[in-house]
Amino acid sequence: GESVGLHLPTLSVQEGDNSIINCAYSNSASDYFIWYKQESGKGPQFIIDIRSNMDKRQGQRVTVLLNKTVKHLSLQIAATQPGDSAVYFCAGARDHNTDKLIFGTGTRLQVFP
Amino acid sequence: DVKVTQSSRYLVKRTGEKVFLECVQDMDHENMFWYRQDPGLGLRLIYFSYDVKMKEKGDIPEGYSVSREKKERFSLILESASTNQTSMYLCASSSGQGVPYEQYFGPGTRLTVT
Numbered sequence: 502g503e504s505v506g507l508h509l510p511t512l513s514v515q516e517g518d519n520s521i522i523n524c525a526y527s528n529s530a531s532d533y534f535i536w537y538k539q540e541s542g543k544g545p546q547f548i549i550d551i552r553s554n555m556d557k558r559q560g561q562r563v564t565v566l567l568n569k570t571v572k573h574l575s576l577q578i579a580a581t582q583p584g585d586s587a588v589y590f591c592a593g594a595r596d597h598n599t600d601k602l603i604f605g606t607g608t609r610l611q612v613f614p
Numbered sequence: 615d616v617k618v619t620q621s622s623r624y625l626v627k628r629t630g631e632k633v634f635l636e637c638v639q640d641m642d643h644e645n646m647f648w649y650r651q652d653p654g655l656g657l658r659l660i661y662f663s664y665d666v667k668m669k670e671k672g673d674i675p676e677g678y679s680v681s682r683e684k685k686e687r688f689s690l691i692l693e694s695a696s697t698n699q700t701s702m703y704l705c706a707s708s709s710g711q712g713v714p715y716e717q718y719f720g721p722g723t724r725l726t727v728t
Binding site: 510535537542543544545546547550590592600601602604605606607 | 618645647649654655656657658659662672704706708710716717718719720721722
């Protein structure tokens with residue numbers, strides 16, 4: 502069936518370094534992907550999204566890359582800060598007709614000084 | 615800003631009790647969702663509603679039902695709570711119009727069934 506997954510359950514980076522969080526998906530019909538950040542005790546919050554007609558999109562300190570050939574996307578965080586510590590989820594649209602998403606299992610990003 | 619609120623942050627119930635989890639959104643969104651979140655499993659969709667009184671089963675609807683009598687409110691009902699329903703429950707909404715798919719989440723309700 503359709504799936505969206507994340508490569509690593511935990512990623513530890515030093516403050517100031519760049520972080521790269523990876524995600525793979527299996528549904529070729531997904532035309533939209535989104536990254537969420539979930540801090541402890543809070544609900545997921547939108548970070549950045551990308552449509553399948555793009556291969557790169559940049560936000561403030563974040564970049565999402567989409568490789569449709571290998572069905573892989575990544576979230577890059579520049580100059581990682583302690584406030585970036587959270588669980589990061591990727592999600593993909595299930596189909597074109599609804600807003601339903603399939604979520605990955607999440608990667609916990611730990612930032613150490 | 616979109617605001618999604620959930621009636622309780624923490625809830626402890628006994629096995630067999632009927633449990634109601636309430637969710638309210640203030641942005642006139644068409645779509646509302648209930649998920650449960652468990653370690654290592656990510657977010658799994660329980661039920662989805664695309665309009666008042668309209669609902670659709672998600673991936674794990676067994677043991678749950680939902681109600682949407684008003685556009686802004688979406689309730690999740692555990693008919694007879696069981697210990698395997700101990701989890702974090704997240705409600706979300708999305709506009710269903712314009713830019714699709716972005717869902718806005720509430721803070722979650724951590725339910726413990728003893």
